Amino acid sequence: MVAQRAQPGHRTRLGHRRPGRPAPLLDAGRAGPLTPAQPAADQAARNKHSSGRPCPWAAVRTPREQHxxxxxxxxxxxxxxxxxxxxxxxxxxxxxxxxxxxxxxxxxxxxxxxxxxxxxxxxxxxxxx
Known part of the structure; x- marks a missing residue:
């Protein structure tokens, strides 16, 4: 299966709008973003609030199945x-x-x-x- 990037600002399968930030990678066979091997740029974008400030919980994020x-x-x-x-x-x-x-x-x-x-x-x- 090929991962594809949603359009910036486009509503993802999770229903979140991410204006100004890269949209998560989506796998056509799964619901939700890819977690194990995200590119560094995507991971960096997820570690920030929409205001651009670093997220205090970023260091403790784990894959979806290990929340x-x-x-x-x-x-x-x-x-x-x-x-x-x-x-x-x-x-x-x-x-x-x-x-x-x-x-x-x-x-x-x-x-x-x-x-x-x-x-x-x-x-x-x-x-x-």
Whole structure:
């Protein structure tokens, strides 16, 4: 199969418009851009935001089939750092046990939400007393 370049500014199969940047290489037999052997110019273009600034996550990009799972935990503010460490360890271990992925690939973020920003049944938790 021959890889072909989409026209600059042309909507790719992924539906993303990339004005001013080279379009990704498309393989006629696959949906999406080629990942394993991208030319350096294409890879450099993918490592920048549309504003032209370097992307902070560019160094951790992996091929599509090896994306890192990202677990987001939203909870009421007030958990200690020690509790978050234990949660991070336990959640990562559970994910690794179920999926078989390496622990280093599991990302986990905590979002502490103030009680005045969380509502249950139309009532703010802060108002529940």
């Amino acid at each position: 890192m799972p990202h677990i987001q935990v939203q909870h009421l503010a007030g958990r200690s750092s020690e509790q978050k460490r234990e949660l991070a360890r336990e959640l990562t271990e559970a994910y690794v046990r179920v999926t078989g992925i390496e622990p280093e690939k599991v990302w986990l973020t905590f979002q502490d939400v103030p009680t005045e920003d969380w509502s249950i049944g139309g009532t703010l938790i802060a108002d529940r007393g």
